[in-house]
Structure formats: structure tokens, C-alpha cells
Amino acid sequence: MKYNLVEMFVDDEIRRKAVEILDSKRYIKGPESEAFQNEFADYLGVKGAVTVSSGTTALHLIYYALGIGKGDEIIAPSHTFIATVSPAMHLGARPVFADIKEDTYNIDPDDVRKKITDRTKAIVAVHLYGRPADMKELREIADEHGFYLIEDACQAHGAIYGGKKVGNFGDVTAFSFFPSKVMTVAGDGGMVAGNDEELLERIAMLRDQGRTSKYEHTALGFNFRMSELLAGIGRIQLKHLDEWVDRRNEIAKIYNENLGEYAVVPEIPEGRHAFYVYTIRVKDRDGLRGHLKSNDIGSGIYYPIPVHLQPIVKEYVEPEHLPVTERIVDEIISLPMHPQMSDEDVHYISEKVIEFVRD
Numbered sequence: 001m002k003y004n005l006v007e008m009f010v011d012d013e014i015r016r017k018a019v020e021i022l023d024s025k026r027y028i029k030g031p032e033s034e035a036f037q038n039e040f041a042d043y044l045g046v047k048g049a050v051t052v053s054s055g056t057t058a059l060h061l062i063y064y065a066l067g068i069g070k071g072d073e074i075i076a077p078s079h080t081f082i083a084t085v086s087p088a089m090h091l092g093a094r095p096v097f098a099d100i101k102e103d104t105y106n107i108d109p110d111d112v113r114k115k116i117t118d119r120t121k122a123i124v125a126v127h128l129y130g131r132p133a134d135m136k137e138l139r140e141i142a143d144e145h146g147f148y149l150i151e152d153a154c155q156a157h158g159a160i161y162g163g164k165k166v167g168n169f170g171d172v173t174a175f176s177f178f179p180s181k182v183m184t185v186a187g188d189g190g191m192v193a194g195n196d197e198e199l200l201e202r203i204a205m206l207r208d209q210g211r212t213s214k215y216e217h218t219a220l221g222f223n224f225r226m227s228e229l230l231a232g233i234g235r236i237q238l239k240h241l242d243e244w245v246d247r248r249n250e251i252a253k254i255y256n257e258n259l260g261e262y263a264v265v266p267e268i269p270e271g272r273h274a275f276y277v278y279t280i281r282v283k284d285r286d287g288l289r290g291h292l293k294s295n296d297i298g299s300g301i302y303y304p305i306p307v308h309l310q311p312i313v314k315e316y317v318e319p320e321h322l323p324v325t326e327r328i329v330d331e332i333i334s335l336p337m338h339p340q341m342s343d344e345d346v347h348y349i350s351e352k353v354i355e356f357v358r359d
């Protein structure tokens, strides 16, 4: 493809860092991971962060450390990646799906209220596509009922809501550094972040085999650590994050101006959308995908099958009807979005979209 959906940034500083870490012979539990945790927490403005091996393991550790398991329910959107809920399902908890708001693609707090039972333990706020969810209202619901509020910020590094970065609103937050994300570690990686230092300490211990000292294990833990090599790359990526998110917003504005007449384009919220992906809605989504492909333009669908309709999820949870989620999944299409794109690229891709949807 000439115009890729996403592209990872690699420069000489990253290449040098990789060689430096390989030569250091320190591959795990070293200074890079320690520094990445501190720098990431400072960036968010929270008390602490813990490097982990992926966004999925970040969520797994969060659910496990909060004691979410058999007999518990978590309320989450279905319009998300399955890993928002699958780690809780591994622990025996049941996902209860709430619908989304059509204009934001994020969980609808009114539907969350309808899904509360005496088994509810947590609400999971996914900042889908990089757009902050309604954190004020979700926080109110969680506080009113004494539930945990967990942020799944796997798509929303650098997004801002009410003057603060996402990661400041939940009891604890998960980030992913999967290669396509707003920032990456050039591999699978993740971070747990928050202000509850005791919880973060427990998560750090569980990530490293439940160790309290080299030979003593006081909990049944996991090996969910991040390597030094990846942490070192993540540190350099983090330095670019603000500039990248700003550029993503510029690109989204150009797309919106070009396409607003022809498609449902994303509303740009107050604060800052992270624009992990730029998603529009058109009637003949599959036709448009074919047209773009024939013009060497990549596209994606995040996500064609909502989580409540995934075969494996249906084995555990009787699917209920989520009208907005089910309606939009056949119309959504994500266009190329990454900070290395030029304005000309965005105009060219817009032209090709218009060429198809206008007819």
C-alpha cells in the first residue's frame, strides 16, 4: 500500500537506543523500565505507573488485583476490542454490555445505569478511537454505587478530558503499546497507571511472579514484565507523544473539512481527542474499502463484530440487543491516520473517498 492505515515511527535515536540496550546485557528489570514508568506517570500527572507486557495483561492485572472474579459483573461497552473484557472473563467474571452514544462511539452512561445489578463490581470506560469517554458522569455513577471505575486507555495516549490526561479519572488505567498505537514500544507492551500507590505496588508484584523478594513469592503471580529493549524505545516515543497527537488532530480536521458533506465524520471534542484511528460512517462501507484498496490506500474496521456477538463471548453471555452498536458496525471505516502523513496525503485520500461516495 502506498498509503498505509498506520505507520510506526523509527528514527536514529531509537536505533541507537536499541543497540545500546543490547550491548548493556541488561534485558529485564533494569533502569529503562524504571525510567519509563516514572516518565509515563509524570506525563500523565499521576502518582505511579507499572510497565507490563501488553494492554491485555495490564487489564488482567487490574482485574486480578482488584479481586474481580467469579460471580462478579463488569459493565463495559461492546464496541471495543475483546481484550477490554476477556481478562475479566478468564477470572470468572461476567461482562455486561452497555450500548454506546452514536455521536461519540463511547459507552452511554444512561445505559450503564440500566445495567447495574447487585453483582456489579466495576465500570470499564474505554476511550474508543482515542476520544475520552464521559468520565464525569461515569465517575458519579461509580461513586454513587461504590464500584471501581477502570479506564481502558489502550487507544488514548495523550487524550485530554476536563484539562487532565486520561488516566486521571479511573481508579486505575490500562494502556497498550501495540505497534499500531498512538505510541508504541515496537512490540507488545503496556502500562498500568494511577494514583493508588498501594494497588500499583501490588500490580508490580503480581507482574513479577508474585515476588516480594528474589526467592519469596507471597501471591500467585504472572510473568507479565516488559523487556528493557522495549521500555527504552517507549521512552523515546513518549517524548514525541504530544507533538504526534497534535498532528493527528490537524489531520482529523482536514479530513473533517473535506468529508463532512459526504460522510458521518467524528465530532472533535473539547479537550483533546488522541485520534488513534480516524473513523467515518458511510452506507456502502465494503464498496468504499474496495475502491480505496484499488487506489493503494489502506483502511480498517474497528470493529466489524461487536464483542457481545463474538462466538466465544456468546458461549458465556446470552447476547442482548444493543441497537446503536449493532447499527454502526456495518457503516464504520477507518482511514489512514498517522503523524507522518502530509496534508497532501490527506487531501488525496479524501478525494478518493469522495469519488466513491458521491456516485
Ligand SMILES: Cc1ncc(COP(=O)(O)O)c(C=O)c1O
Pocket (backbone or CB within 6 Å): 054, 055, 056, 057, 080, 081, 083, 084, 126, 152, 154, 155, 175, 176, 177, 178, 188, 189, 190
Ligand atoms: C480498547 C483496547 N483494549 C485492550 C487492548 C489490548 O491491548 P494489547 O493489544 O496491547 O494487548 C487494545 C489493543 O489492542 C485495545 O484497543
